[in-house]
Amino acid sequence: MARQAVAAGDGGAGNGVLTGYTVVSLAGGIAGFYCTKLLADAGARIVFAEPPQGLALRRRTSSDAVPEPGADGALFQFLAGAGHSIVVDPSRADDRDLLDALLTAADAVVWSPGDGLADDPRCAPAALRERYPHLVVTAITSFGLDGPWAGRPATEFTLQAWSGGIVGLGRGAPERAPIHIGGEVGEWFAGAHAAAATLTARHRALRTGTGELVDLSMLETQILGLSYYPVSFYDTVNRPFRTQRRLSRPGVATAADGLIAVGCGTAQQWFDLCVMVGHPEWIDEDPTPAITERTNEKAAEIAAWFAEHTVAEIRELATAFRIPNSPVANGADVTGIDQHRAREFFTVNPQSGFTQPGPPFRSFPTLLRSPEPAPTLGAHTDHYRKSAGTARGHSADSASGAGYSPISPPPPASTSYRSATDAPLPFTGLRVLDMTTFWAGPSCTHYLALQGAEVIHVESAQRPDGTRLIAGVPVDEDRWWEKSGIFSGLNTNKRGITVDFRTDTGREILRRLVVSCDVLVENYTPRVIEQIGLDYDTVRTLRPDAIMVRMPGFGLTGPWRDNPAFAFVIEDASGLTWRTGYPGQNPVEPYCLGDPNAGVHALVGLLLALEHRRRTGAGMLVEAAMVDAALNITAEQVIEYSAYGTLLERDGNRGPHAAPQNLYRAAGLDEFGRPDNWVALAVATDEQWASLAEALGDPAWATAPHLRTAAGRRAHHDEIDEQLAAWCADRLSGEIVDRLWAAGIPVAEVRQPHRQAEIPQLVHRGFFEPVAHPINPTARHSTVPARFSAAPARYHRTHAPLLGQDNNAVLGELGYTAQEIAALERDEVIGGAPGF
Incomplete structure (x- = not known):
């Protein structure tokens, strides 16, 4: 059972390995919130500095569900557990003083643009580093803080397209558009990377006595997560890793009583599958084709066998053969999977009682604290005002009330590492x-x-x-x-x-x-x-x-x-596949x-x-x-189902937070001679829709009153798709991107992943580095998805x-x-x- 809520001002500071570590959040999206959640679960004190109206995530759902009046949404309650909230109006001098006192006493800041205080120039990452040199400032942006693409509009969906991840591992059927991974997983993945990067900078700060700027690019995290080192592969053997889409077989199959996923990642697993479905003679057939080609050749026979057996029967046989397998989990049934139940993975939110995931790792002894309620808007403002009032004239380690001092005082600015040549690598000696x-x-x-x-x-x-x-x-x-x-x-x-x-x-x-x-x-x-x-x-x-x-x-x-656990069976058992x-x-x-x-x-x-x-x-x-x-x-799948009774489902390339959102075929042939050029488009606001209509020349269909709101555009998505598909079909992908990006619309080319290194933004940031090899040609290799100022x-x-x-x-x-x-x-x- 989750323990009772602690009193305001305690914040659970006695629990978790990061006790005494204070992080101010100036982030509003999933990535920033998931970063701070991982740190909060480990005992860090997270202080959300919010505008008077609160952060938008407080009200977010990914369905038609609406939180109770005056209540925060379930997702916010999950992500902000154990945090503190202060309200800061940057137009008020006393609020600016409050934020200054808080930052002076903090250890780190997590920042992302687009919501709340983050867009105030005084809270820009560079300004924070200049004024508070002791801070680790972790900035999470689409492309990075500088470079030719810095500040350009993007969504998690368009970043999947730029990364090559939409086509990188041949996902989907060749006769349809490529398919993105649903559920905005790129945001969550970037948040985990931001937490790792923040802890890395902390590790270095403990040695150097100063903070640094951590400039994390979500595009770069998606490259690392959605494609399989395609640039180094291409440079090594002078050909792409994979050039066409094809469905994995058996993959997700229809059993007699539901969906089951079974995968063949090795030759032995293919041989065992042949025996399992009653066709051992397939083993002796021509071994030249790859496993994926052989499974696709036998797709009809395999599907017929699956249709005659129950999920339980197939799982029992596949497990006996050590073939990776899993039910295809979703928000409604994932909590009932016997493995998750046996490990008591899911827990109860201490605030509203809905079901939520447990931590992503366990430790012995524990590094983490039990779940705690999220703060109401401004719940801790008065406390921090009083702490700031008593702190004036004191050093940072005594600046605040009981339980509020940071781990150490800010060091003098002279200790700051300002060049890459004298900055120690954080894990030297490990x-x-x-x-x-x-x-x-x-x-x-x-x-x-x-x-x-x-x-x-x-x-x-x-x-x-x-x-x-x-x-x-x-x-x-x-x-x-x-x-x-x-x-x-x-x-x-x-x-x-x-x-x-x-x-x-x-x-x-x-x-x-x-x-x-x-x-x-x-x-x-x-x-x-x-x-x-x-x-x-x-x-x-x-x-x-x-x-x-x-x-x-x-x-x-x-x-x-x-x-056995390959990536695909993990995806099946967790809901990644379902969306x-x-x-x-x-x-x-x-x-x-x-x-x-x-x-x-x-x-x-x-x-x-x-x-x-x-x-x-x-x-x-x-x-x-x-x-x-x-x-x-x-997490959002089980949270929405438990809190609101809503089952989040897959929706092709559409998404819950942009309308329209889809892939549209552009003119011309791709580098393999196929009519397979695509652009990704996502309209996240009414203002972006107005800009899109203007960029299109304000055609009558785009200026219709019923399309001026997100609800109207969602209701008429098919109509919009038909019009945009016709418009894109006559234009090259580069032309489409140039016109719409200039108008402030999130848009992207669907890149082949082996072309990642040609993206100007990645060239500017030095994300790829050439590596010589004694046997192979020199190949470009990806680095880490954040630029550290002390790197x-x-x-x-x-x-x-x-x-x-x-x-x-x-x-x-x-x-x-x-x-x-x-x-x-x-x-x-x-x-x-x-x-x-």
Whole structure:
């Protein structure tokens, strides 16, 4: 049960690892609110500085539901739990003084444009950094604070188009428009990245004694979350990763009594599926086509078999064969899934009693506090006025009343790091044992490697990292396993060793590595790490202050604990799939976000664990289940259903907060010779609609009175789509974007993902850096999605490791002699080439 609300002024300051850390929120969107929620759950004091009318999110729903008069919406109550609220009218001198006192005593600010005080020039990020040099200022914008696209209108939907994520992994049927991922997941994903970036800057601030500006771009977060390192892949093998849309099979299928999702991510899973559906003879057919092509060839037979069996029957068989599978969850039924019930994942909102997700990770001991109510508008204004009144003339660490002092006073401005050359990388000196594979785990550890940590990536010659196998390079080509741009994109700056930990000798190497490392991150199914004797109880006997981050698909407990978990099955079990696709048809798996979303949430948990160790000297276990992270970014589904009885559903490329919103085909052929050029358009306000009509030449249909309101445009969306489709069909995508963007309309080209590096804004921000490689051509690699004012001049320092590249060096550091290392190689405990 959630504990009772604390008295105003307490704010739960005695709970959570970030107790004493004060963050002022000048953000109004989902991304900013989710960032501060993650920090608040960890004990930070979040103070929402709101305009007299309150922030718009207080009243937001994604359906026709309307909060009770005078009540805040359920989503706000979930995101703002445990926060404080003050009302600030920037036209009043005493309110400006109140905000000044609050910022002087704070540790960080989270800022995003478009609502409340954020648009006051005195609250601009650069102004805040100049006036309050001790603050970490995290700015969340569509494209970044400067550059040729800075300040241009965009929505989460148009950013998906610019990122290439709408077409990046071939989502959807080729005969229809590409399909975006529903539910505004890009906002939530950006919020998780903003929390990680804020904690990173805090980690550096504890060493330098000053704050910095963190300039986060939502476009860049979407590139990292919705596409699979397409630029480094393209540069490595000189062709795109995927060029056409196709439905995954079986994917989401119709069973006799409902929807079931079953996926084939490996050849073995395809073989097992053949047996499961009664066609073992398919195994011996031509193996040349890719798995996706073979499953599509057999789609009709597979669908017929599924239609004759119940969801429970299919799940039982698929689980026995270890084929990834899940019911297709939505806001109405996700709480009833046996795995979520067994782990008691969902909780009750302490304010209004609706159902909401639990935290995206767990820790032992706990880093987080129990859920607390959200503040009413201005509930804490008087308290902070009194605190500010007694604080004048005092240093910041004694400026406020009991329980309100920041963690340390603002340092003198002379300690500020103003150039990239003398700024320390935040994780220099941190040594990480990286026992991860594929996408989710390596994305977590890669961030640490880019930010200065020494990361030792462990593979085995018998089973290399799975992304080495995703290259499209024939196995008879010399050193084919070194030619994956995806592996390279995830593993630069890491050292690489191979260890066959099925052997006693290999397991001894791992134990020595644990002793030498501060952090261990792994993302195998739980049974694997336990079978080799590296459960957390063993790890802490080897090194008591070690932080162990485990990233199972479904958690360390419950009936699904050992189920294989690929991104798509995580998406199925969390609601990501349910919101993606066209109405009246089966949903479509996003096939991407489940992995990197797990990675960034695990990173947040890891950074909080480092804070715990800094304060206590103790290590801990962080359990960052992939599905728990996904259930948090789909929180709105279960919240709306529980609070209002509304089931949020997929709606093609339309969305609940813009009308019209859709993709429209433009003239011309794409680079592959197909009539497949598209633009994304989203009209979020009545003012934007008026501007769109003017840009179109004020045709009679666009100026009709019934289209002047969002409700009217939503009711007549089909009519608008028909007109816009005809207008776009005669124009090139670049022409459409130039005209409408200049008019202030959120619009985008649907980019092919391997063309991301050509976007002028990304060039300006240096998001991609060239990385030389001893075997492959120099390739452009993505960096981190925020520009830190104290960042290095360059993030990528070394290429991704060759298989077993650092065996001799790392084993030598662990005390192995040259003769012992040679014996390990003869016995194939270590190696530099695949052993299969």
